[in-house]
Amino acid sequence: MTAAVAVRGIEKSYGDLHVLTGVDLEVARGSIVALLGSNGAGKTTLVRILSTLLKADAGEASVAGHDVASAPAEVRMSISLTGQFAAVDEILTGRENLVLVARLRRVPDPGGVADAQLARFGLAEAGARRVGTYSGGMRRRLDIAMSLVGDPPVVFLDEPTTGLDPQARREVWAAVRALADGGTTVLLTTQTLDEAEHLADRIAILHEGRIIVDGTLAELRALIPAPTVEHVEKQPTLEEVFLAVVGAKGTP
Template sequence: MTAAISVRGIEKSFADLTVLRGVDFDVAPGSIFALLGSNGAGKTTLVRILSTLLKADAGSATVAGADVASQANAVREAISLTGQFAAVDEILTGRENLILIAQLRHLKNPGAIADDLLARFSLTDAGGRRAGTYSGGMRRRLDIAMSLIGEPSIIFLDEPTTGLDPQARIEVWQTVKQLAEGGTTVLLTTQYLDEAEQLADRIAILHQGRIIQNGTLAELKALLPSGGEPILVPKEPSLEDVFLALVGDPTPTEATSGKAES
């Protein structure tokens, strides 16, 4: 099966700061692929390269079969990008936000498109309200709905639940699962271990600019033996156990380096 996203040897530096050091992975069509890493690991930089917003220093990548460097327009036609913070117009209603994007994409029947997406994301009752009155989870769902206008085959979600409360996070998780069930390929970046564990078909751990492990949740858990106290029921390792065993406890430098780049 041809990969929806294929990355080979991607490198990127900013002045004397090396962010990506030869990244390789493939994403299967219709799957959820989680890029898991701490702040400063290079996740956002990689997403910006794959979405043609930034040029790599070395390596190559294809998205929907198009080269991100030489076929940027074809890549942009196939993808949608949702950043770390919801990009909705809070003065407009939810429905008006969707209609605006449909009009900007020169699509027919923008009202019908808006109504369909409101229903799909359980926002019909709130469609006539200003987006500024929405909860964090509702704004995020509206943001993702806006990203789907034009039916992109691939969507990039850069830390989609940053700053959301637990209930809103669950709402977004349900939305992401529905996208994949509908055939959309999802690449999401996250620093939340439970998010990757709940959502991803495959998880790649990005650490200090490199993919240090890539596999299913079961494959990653198999890296650590089950264990426990002799008198207790043996405990299967969690994704958190695997992550900390691979990357170690963050040093003060690592813990602070992500303020400018995630």
């Protein structure tokens, strides 16, 4: 089977600033690949190229079997893009947001689609409430639900848990994992290492314009020497304490 996302030699510069200098990457169908990198590494630039919002200077890329440069309309019909901040209308209810997107995409039975998405992302009870009353995790889940109207086979998530507390972050993780379990291909950009550990089937590290490492978590761990084994008392992390106190929800 062809890869859901295939990137070969992609380059992008802004004047004298060379952001991408020959990126090679493949994302298998139905998998989650986490793209790691520091601020300014070029993660968002690569996602913008793959989603046809930006043209590469060199190289080639395909998404869902469609060439990004020569068939942008077909690519856009095959993808969903969720940015770093939830793009929801806070005045409308959750259901109204979903119905609006379904109508814009000319999906049959917008109301039925909205109800199905609310149930899919655990928002059925909150569907009639204004989004302005939602928590950060609920807004992000609604944002992802809106982006998935029409069931696109490939989803790009650009740092989807930015600014969320630990509990909300785990709610989003559960939603993302459910996507892949349902056959959706996910390319996830993140700076959060534990996010990549929890979610990704494969992890790619983007550094100085290139993918310098690409593999499973076990393969990446094998790149460093085996640690010295010492018996120590493990103390809970602050995140574990927080979740234990408030009650963890949405744990993958």
